[in-house]
Amino acid sequence: MRVLLLGSGGREHALAWKMAQSSILEELFIAPGNAGTKMHGKNVDMSVNDFKAIKTFVIENTIDIVVVGPEDPLVNGIADFFKADDELSKASVIGPNKEAAQLEGSKDFAKQFMKRHNIPTAKYATFTKDTLSDGYKFLESMNPPYVLKADGLAAGKGVLILDNIKEAKLELRNMLADAKFGEASARVVIEQFLDGIELSCFVITDGDAYKILPEAKDYKRIGEGDAGLNTGGMGAVSPVPFANPTFLDKIKNQVIIPTHKGLKKDGIEYKGFIFFGIINVKNEPYVIEYNCRMGDPETEVVIPRLKSDILDLFEGVATNTLSERDVQFDERSAAAVMMVSGGYPEKYAKGKQIFGLNAVTDSIVFHAGTVSDGPAVTTSGGRVLAVTSYGKDLATALKKSYESVGKVEFDKSYFRSDIGFDVL
Ligand code: AMP
Ligand code: GLY
Numbered sequence: 001m002r003v004l005l006l007g008s009g010g011r012e013h014a015l016a017w018k019m020a021q022s023s024i025l026e027e028l029f030i031a032p033g034n035a036g037t038k039m040h041g042k043n044v045d046m047s048v049n050d051f052k053a054i055k056t057f058v059i060e061n062t063i064d065i066v067v068v069g070p071e072d073p074l075v076n077g078i079a080d081f082f083k084a085d086d087e088l089s090k091a092s093v094i095g096p097n098k099e100a101a102q103l104e105g106s107k108d109f110a111k112q113f114m115k116r117h118n119i120p121t122a123k124y125a126t127f128t129k130d131t132l133s134d135g136y137k138f139l140e141s142m143n144p145p146y147v148l149k150a151d152g153l154a155a156g157k158g159v160l161i162l163d164n165i166k167e168a169k170l171e172l173r174n175m176l177a178d179a180k181f182g183e184a185s186a187r188v189v190i191e192q193f194l195d196g197i198e199l200s201c202f203v204i205t206d207g208d209a210y211k212i213l214p215e216a217k218d219y220k221r222i223g224e225g226d227a228g229l230n231t232g233g234m235g236a237v238s239p240v241p242f243a244n245p246t247f248l249d250k251i252k253n254q255v256i257i258p259t260h261k262g263l264k265k266d267g268i269e270y271k272g273f274i275f276f277g278i279i280n281v282k283n284e285p286y287v288i289e290y291n292c293r294m295g296d297p298e299t300e301v302v303i304p305r306l307k308s309d310i311l312d313l314f315e316g317v318a319t320n321t322l323s324e325r326d327v328q329f330d331e332r333s334a335a336a337v338m339m340v341s342g343g344y345p346e347k348y349a350k351g352k353q354i355f356g357l358n359a360v361t362d363s364i365v366f367h368a369g370t371v372s373d374g375p376a377v378t379t380s381g382g383r384v385l386a387v388t389s390y391g392k393d394l395a396t397a398l399k400k401s402y403e404s405v406g407k408v409e410f411d412k413s414y415f416r417s418d419i420g421f422d423v424l
Contacts, residue, residue: 036367
């Protein structure tokens with residue numbers, strides 16, 4: 001199979017690492033990739049949103065499947081673009097079409113979908129510039145903290161959680177009337193605050209059958225004890241100890257199956273990964289969000305726990321035969337610790353050389369913000385490396401990852417030393 005993978009983060013390195021182990025892989029290209037993906041295929045200097053360039057590349061290199069890592073190209077309609085073009089009819093996109101990707105691309109769409117199909121989620125209402133005063137009234141009818149969500153994609157920054165009503169009203173105005181997040185906040189969802197502990201669940205589907213992947217928990221805040229600013233994710237663990245079989249069953253019956261049936265009922269064809277952001281409130285699952293892709297850094301612990309051939313699953317998605325494919329998981333735990341550039345998620349320096357990568361023997365180092373500079377590897381982003389290890393339990397996996405992190409160095413590197421603290 002000839003594969004083009006789109007993206008350049010730790011998620012994509014983990015997917016490339018896994019695809020490289022497949023017996024049916026012929027050639028793997030990654031666009032644009034990073035210094036890690038290069039170890040498993042050829043990096044191609046091409047933007048994930050440049051559909052015209054992607055088309056030319058796919059034709060010239062007789063690509064069979066295009067695996068889409070990030071949400072942007074999906075929400076922008078890359079699957080529809082391929083479907084509409086006869087010259088691309090031989091290539092399959094692993095990722096949902098534009099309509100299905102609205103589950104991530106529009107919070108209001110996702111909330112309406114959940115309401116329509118009785119999927120547990122926080123109570124909500126949606127407002128626009130023209131209904132700003134109704135929005136104020138709605139806020140007054142709620143208890144703090146107030147949860148405000150820009151409807152569209154806002155690079156992970158579109159959710160505000162505010163303790164005070166004055167601030168909440170001001171931010172609602174900023175979002176709706178002053179376009180704080182541009183077009184993304186032309187509509188704002190205000191929802192009830194849910195108090196609980198979060199986890200991430202994943203399925204892969206061909207539109208008919210689906211397979212549930214191992215669950216994971218990520219650590220979004222920059223500081224220890226989950227303090228400070230939100231980041232793209234500072235680490236992840238899988239499995240999640242509080243997600244016992246009873247709770248996972250509830251997720252399956254109350255969230256996954258109704259989502260699957262709901263998509264069918266609404267006539268929405270969904271091919272690819274579905275990411276369920278779940279919050280456990282007194283042992284009941286509620287959906288916080290859907291994403292139309294895998295999570296990052298969750299992929300760096302979920303994919304290492306997949307024993308089956310991932311290209312066999314992708315082929316199942318492409319040919320609507322996922323039900324015939326076998327999926328097996330590794331019983332071991334996996335833990336990832338993210339090494340980031342000092343200053344991240346605010347201002348940070350790039351271009352710092354990374355030392356010690358070859359000294360790591362007990363972990364897998366997935367690259368995120370890295371580039372090759374001749375034989376050297378240097379930093380090129382906020383999140384730089386995800387250091388993943390297996391263990392008989394999470395504590396063992398985490399211990400190994402921290403030992404490996406200790407061997408890798410770059411100027412002003414930072415990591416959280418308490419990944420897994422709340423679930424061990
Ligand atoms: P989202 O982009 O919708 O996942 O929101 C980002 C983060 O905000 C989530 O991961 C949660 O930590 C938090 N969050 C979102 N919605 C709620 C809610 N209704 N109650 C409590 N926390 C929330
Ligand atoms: N780790 C959360 C996400 O990928 O959105």
